[in-house]
Amino acid sequence: AVGAWSGLGGVASAIGPLLGGWLVQSAGWRWAFLINLPFAALVVWVTIRHVPETRDEQATGRFDVLGAVLAALALAGITYGLIETGTPVPLIAGLLLGAAFVWVQVRRSPDALVPVGIFRDHVFTAINVVTFIVYAAMGVVFFLLVVQLLVVSGFGPIAAGSAMLPVTILMLLLSARAGELAKRVGPRWPITIGILVAGAAFLWMGTIGEGSSYWLQVMPSVTLFGLGLSAVVAPLTATVLASAQERYAGTASGVNNAVARTGSLFAVAAIPPVVGLVGDAFKKPGVFDAGFEMAMLISAGMMLVAALITVVTIRRNVLAPDEEDENVQS
Numbered sequence: 523a524v525g526a527w528s529g530l531g532g533v534a535s536a537i538g539p540l541l542g543g544w545l546v547q548s549a550g551w552r553w554a555f556l557i558n559l560p561f562a563a564l565v566v567w568v569t570i571r572h573v574p575e576t577r578d579e580q581a582t583g584r585f586d587v588l589g590a591v592l593a594a595l596a597l598a599g600i601t602y603g604l605i606e607t608g609t610p611v612p613l614i615a616g617l618l619l620g621a622a623f624v625w626v627q628v629r630r631s632p633d634a635l636v637p638v639g640i641f642r643d644h645v646f647t648a649i650n651v652v653t654f655i656v657y658a659a660m661g662v663v664f665f666l667l668v669v670q671l672l673v674v675s676g677f678g679p680i681a682a683g684s685a686m687l688p689v690t691i692l693m694l695l696l697s698a699r700a701g702e703l704a705k706r707v708g709p710r711w712p713i714t715i716g717i718l719v720a721g722a723a724f725l726w727m728g729t730i731g732e733g734s735s736y737w738l739q740v741m742p743s744v745t746l747f748g749l750g751l752s753a754v755v756a757p758l759t760a761t762v763l764a765s766a767q768e769r770y771a772g773t774a775s776g777v778n779n780a781v782a783r784t785g786s787l788f789a790v791a792a793i794p795p796v797v798g799l800v801g802d803a804f805k806k807p808g809v810f811d812a813g814f815e816m817a818m819l820i821s822a823g824m825m826l827v828a829a830l831i832t833v834v835t836i837r838r839n840v841l842a843p844d845e846e847d848e849n850v851q852s
Contacts, residue, residue: 532693545684661786
């Protein structure tokens with residue numbers, strides 16, 4: 523199930539830039555935002571009609587409004603502070619709000635927005651750290667690669683947006699198989715090898731520059747990235763769910779998704795300024811090319827760190843069915 527979910531997620535991630543490129547080129551950039559409205563309406567309708575209701579019968583207390591507000595304000599402050607480096611005030615405010623969010627969650631648990639007890643499992647904590655780093659690296663790549671193809675390599679919007687189509691195909695074909703493999707051998711090595719393969723793809727992407735051929739440079743490196751990503755996503759997500767108590771399955775999924783989005787958010791805000799991609803750099807092919815190459819090196823380095831953490835911390839096969847499950851199936 524997680525494999526199917528991650529495969530379809532990969533399809534959506536690749537279709538988005540392709541559809542966006544076509545909209546920008548044909549209808550105008552505003553439609554890249556307006557197109558979300560009918561999709562949102564469709565999702566609401568499908569959810570109301572077909573998603574069964576579930577609830578935690580042991581849940582008590584009220585919705586953690588304060589925690590949600592503090593989390594949103596902390597993310598806004600930190601992100602703005604990373605982008606606008608002229609003053610440290612937003613960054614400091616964001617960090618203080620983040621600290622306040624953690625304090626509130628500890629005080630209100632287990633009825634907090636994020637019940638901190640789920641982090642007592644070292645596998646759950648470690649895999650979320652890995653998620654943060656991996657999605658931070660991937661966020662940089664997804665953001666900058668399309669711009670590199672537009673600004674430096676001379677691709678059109680549709681061609682640049684379609685560059686990730688191999689990832690779509692591979693995620694759709696391989697994600698479920700990766701989930702099955704991780705269930706048999708454990709998630710440690712599929713995740714580790716997948717992360718390293720994706721990191722190697724980032725190094726290869728760093729060679730894409732002026733006049734690069736799609737068939738000789740872009741497609742092979744993106745295909746390698748797709749192979750690595752296909753090996754990572756399903757085992758990683760399944761490990762998150764399996765390492766949490768069943769009653770916290772929804773919370774565990776929500777935490778992991780929030781960690782992934784936060785990693786991408788912070789990296790996209792922080793890394794471009796670090797490598798010099800600010801101001802009019804996006805209009806200067808030479809400057810952007812140099813910054814893009816450095817960003818790919820940093821992203822590959824983050825993947826190496828994530829792989830090392832996985833090897834060291836993910837020791838047991840949390841995806842293996844226990845004896846009770848096997849007896850029930852028998």
